Amino acid sequence: MPVAIKVSEETFTPRQQAVLTAALDLLVENGDGLTMTAVARRASCSKETLYKWFGDRDGLLTATVQWQAAKVRMPVVDRSHLSARTLRLSIEQFARDLLTVIVGEVSVTLNRTAVTHAAQEKDSLGLIVLENGPLAIRRRLKPILEAGRDARLLRFESSEDAYRTFFGLVVRDVQIRLLLGDKALTQSNIEANIEVDVKAATDQFFTLFGAKASNA
Incomplete structure (x- = not known):
């Protein structure tokens, strides 16, 4: 362990x-x-x-x-004065950090090695990466999502489900394609489109979970 x-x-x-x-x-x-x-x-x-x-x-x-x-920073928000704009900027910043880190060579190599070790039951690297990587990152954003819900800026029943949807919108199939060595997915192409992808994912997230959208 x-x-x-x-x-x-x-x-x-x-x-x-x-x-x-x-x-x-x-x-x-x-x-x-x-x-x-x-x-x-x-x-x-x-x-x-x-x-x-x-x-x-x-x-x-x-x-x-x-x-x-x-490197995926925890957004800092004032829960007592949370606005739709600051919430959106915080979630967008988190998405930018998340995508930038996940597509980087270090994360790809680390995840490939961890998956190999887990499959071979070689050592605890798989558990270490899971607990201190994806699960730790998840724990950073969920309080922000819950703050948005408390401020009636977001609507969802489960912050876990909301985070999983957010992660899927941001990462899509990029991580798995990189892990599998998809030659059509170049590092320079990914990095050039990060801003566009981040804004699109944030828009989609608020379309699904924004309070106004939910009340429409």
Whole structure:
């Protein structure tokens, strides 16, 4: 099982960020076989420091996934003064971060490796990625959706169902096509269309769950 670490999910020191970036780079280059020795060498630090910060290899992997997932920022809203405009901007920003991170080479490699490990029951990387990636990202947005519902700007019965719909609208089939190596889907083409895709997904989400649309 993943080892709990004391480092905050979204707050790492600059030195820790450099170590976690080195670990991500190694995952992209090698796709597997990440070791404390290799990370220490790449990040120019001692293994003792890695063990002190992260506990063990699973702890390092957990922090690495958390660092990557933290790039999808949690929207900051004032629940007592939430307007339709600020809610929409917050959800749009979240969608932009989500799509940008998911289509990146790091996330694609990390997910491919995690799926392979899970299929082989090789180690706990699959569970680490699931808990600290997709599920952690989900937990960041659901309170914002619920705040929108409390302010009567959104209407839905389940924030879980609303989030799943939102995720599907934003990501569509892009992630699975990248994971399967669809050559027709180039990185430059995806990145060039992120803004258009994000705005379209946000429009569709508010069409489905916006309070005015629900009352029409």
